[in-house]
Amino acid sequence: MDNTKYFYFIYGNHGDFPEQLEDYYFLIKDLLAYSLNKPLLVSKELVSGHCNFIIECFNPSFVSQIETIKNNSPKTNIICIATEFLTQDTFNLFNKENEYSNQTLIFLDSILHQTGIVKLGKKFFSDTSLKDLYKKYIKNKIGSSHYANTGYWKERYNNFIKSLPYFDQVWTVSPSQKEGYLRIIESSNLWTLPIVPYTDLCEEFSSTKNNNFNIDLLFTGTLTPYRIQILEKLKNKKLNVVSGFFPSFLKNAYISQSKICLNLKPNSKWPFTSIMRLHTLLMKGKYVISEKYDDEISIQNKFVNEVTLENIVSVSLDQINNPNLVDIGIEMKSKYIESTKIIREKVKGDFLEFIQSKIT
Incomplete structure (x- = not known):
């Protein structure tokens, strides 16, 4: 046995x-x-x-x-x-004030998901007009209400x-x-x-030498209202911005095609950025622009370009045509592993x- x-x-x-x-x-x-x-x-x-x-x-x-x-x-x-x-006595309640302005839409979206109506709609309704209405009047306005759903947490x-x-x-x-x-x-x-590299080897991914960087800025994660506002500001500057929660093959493909990867907080009251997202992007050898960690600096934040909400757009515009982004990303990965x-x-x-x- x-x-x-x-x-x-x-x-x-x-x-x-x-x-x-x-x-x-x-x-x-x-x-x-x-x-x-x-x-x-x-x-x-x-x-x-x-x-x-x-x-x-x-x-x-x-x-x-x-x-x-x-x-x-x-x-x-x-x-x-x-x-x-x-x-x-809950998870992720950093402030009792809800930052979202359209509470009615958030409540409605939460009910639609909790009752399974959204899931059933995706499964049984081929009429794209219903999907378009949901996307136009609810989803695009509030993004994901996941982080705002105190009952869920x-x-x-x-x-x-x-x-x-x-x-x-x-x-x-x-x-x-x-x-x-x-x-x-x-x-x-x-x-x-x-969350650190559990390897002593600094392998060079082929994606870091990819010359077809047709995406200016990439954010992978849940699209909250706060994140949508930032991404829309960047899009308004005529930048090619890709964002969303993707299956791994799409996520990896988008990362390899991106000049700059972003790390954004879920909302303005959230004290921390995602260490795991930073770790993943650094190990891919990417140049990262990240919002600051509020109360302390993480290991990963030492190897990225930290910004505030106020200057994230200007820094992105300054760096987007930097010819050394690939080399900087590879260098930061090497330093991250060594340190x-x-x-x-x-x-x-x-x-x-x-x-x-x-x-x-």
């Missing part, structure tokens, strides 16, 4: 949208290869008797699955990767709390998250997995200690 314990990346709790997990999959895959020389397997469902990495986002049904598998198989390990910020937090007793450990991915989670998790059960070597080695040691003590 094979008693080997394998490592699995679980994606079934993210429903029809697992592509949003792609960057975290590669981060953990690289961590395992670098630290243990072990592969990371994938599974839609939790795998009994093995070590499961799962990105936090649970509905009641998945909470029940977690409870059942841990009760039936105590040797099953579950490591929960916490990507959101714990604020008060509260429910997601509650399901996380219900699942918490069954996790072997919770991993945050940013030092800025740690204080919030320490209010509900013992320090011995909480670890921050640094994080000590962190990599420490993480490797900490991870090995965790495996020996927790993964049995």
